[in-house]
Amino acid sequence: MTDGIALSPRPASSALLTDHYELTMVAAALADGNAARNCVFEAFARRLPEGRRYGVVAGTGRLIDEITRFRFRDEEIDFLREHKVVDDAALQWLAEFAFSGDIDGYREGEIYFPESPILTVRGTFAEGVILETLILSILNHDSAIASAGARMIGAAGGRPCIEMGSRRTAEWAAIASARAAYLVGFGSTSNLEAGRTFGVPTAGTAAHSFTLLHDNELSAFRSQVDLMGAGTTLLVDTYDVMQGIRNAVKVAGPGLGAIRLDSGDLGVLAREARELLDSLGATKTRIIVTSDLDEYAIASLAAAPVDGYGVGTSLVTGSGAPTCGMVFKLVERDGVPVAKKAAGKGNDGGAKAAVRRHDAQGRIVEEVAAVGGRPDVGEGDLQLQVPLIRSGRPHEVATLTEAREYHAKQMTTLPREARKLTRGGPAIDVDVYQA
Template structure:
């Protein structure tokens, strides 16, 4: 993160900072908590995404001379606040759910402890990351479940902001997507990349045959040929003629892809290309993927619905002050109530491994643990430094895969319903 991203801080945060520095309350020790009051309509679970990016953002959160000049020139804050920001380094503590962990309404996803001044300026950058990445992760997990083990490729870069595209590809991989077409995500995070030609490549050439010949010459017979630019039946025939029965895959990007996939499978088998895979794309979401489960589809390419959270582009998380100098504080506004005091959480499981309850409690008053219960929050930052040995993206990917298996079977349904497991709040 460059220093300029410090200006992701909202002006109202700096207004509070300046006022607190003036009246002497800025250095009171506080705890802020990230949670959501509700899941997106009809969703039964949420997926924590973006924790790793939040830690990087906090570590590198700086106000450089350019940012300070911007604030001074526009008289956003006074000189005292500018001097405080010049030396800003977060020195507090952060605990939270690791990436890939499931969450529910009221789950304490992130707890930030430090002085009011240090913690309050992080609100916007923390929420912008967690709200976006968790929304995409939740949608992606539903799509992966619907795909039922078939390959699924993220290809939504053209449907969102350029930086959002990279982070969306990252959490799609976290959720179980096989690969991404976004090369920057591949470079930055080591995610497998994949992709094939678009219709423009076919239209560029004098004939579909010449386009296929060019692609096979460049990439080999294992490539994926897009066969529906003109007539799909003729396209498949040409694809096998050019690449031979060892053709890697054909892609269908339009029409009734279920019907077309069946026809394509029959035609490929008749032509001897029995190992050639069929990949479908074109406005797919989790419902369309589930509807194709019985069709001879080997893989899916998903774009717009993924990077927009499949109708839920935010996880609706909030960042609320819950404790001041060890004293619980809480908002009482109608329909926006919060619960005071720091919190931690335990997930209870049956002996079979099925999750049955999430218990939220004050860290000083933990519940008695059963043999299959599991603490959810883990230490993330201590004294401003990231904790050693935190899980990798691959570790988090496996965590989510396991967590989804622990849900009751009703919790994986795509239909509208209650949250997969209940949340119980214990007062200290």
């Protein structure tokens, strides 16, 4: 509550999920007669985060949904008028606004590299520029989570991962993070709203506080097993880990589903836990580890008897999931290429069409982006951009499940060196050329 007014975390309209200057540019362009000029904008990354070899496109499905909700209703117009953001002529234009242009982009779950033309927006200047902040906020956030998550899934080597970062980021960012993690292979999330909104499977049992609530560990475990059954996961490191395992098996029997380790030297503890569980007859009880895991920690546990990982902080925060700093640039005006030339922040003008080429084993060997035309497409080549919106109406956008399956397939096309966790430059340099 602020000043007695309840703040909605996801308002009915997405129109104010933008920057002030997007509207002042629209107002000025309307006033000087340039607002209706035909323009092409592109979203791309100039570089990847330090040491990363590839990125993953995520958030496309969310973005299309938010663009369809980008409407200035009476409430938004009243706010803009009250705060004198733009003049009356601009307010009238905004009140009637609905995006009517075309958007093409890389499929959700696709791999990308520096200069990959990830999203292309065609329309008037006004209706393109007004979407800049919305586009970048979604693509930058979700792609950062997906890119970090993909590395973790690779390090896990087929062992399941659960996303559990809700308490380490903002409440609605947590939902988007869970979606992006599921896209790249995480099996479930701890976040219930992500389950309701996006259909991501949810999972969870108990924290240390539940054990501390009870007079002893045995009674805490008994309470959980009585409610959830012997197949539940018991957190065994509140006190003494080995005694916790004995108590867990004593309560649940050898059919105990799993134990969770959340502290200490996880590799050593996992080995000791496996030996003890086996000696107690709980040979099928799984061992789940948590505690500030990232892709490097997960990789270090590859030889340990670990059956699954719970990942939070390093997946949903900037330290573990740094943004690639995608930008949204005007590249064409009335059919004429335009480009920013500032040192270190320049870009190639002109609308681009991208194709990715593969070798006989299906591995990526080249990505080319033609300005003002289309590259030749041969056998085994992939046209990277697909229609997302046509004349303002959403095209057939992949479901989250379809995007997840597509991503898994595309990860197999990465060159082997791209999947290494050691630091290195982008696995592929995108060749941008004049068609």
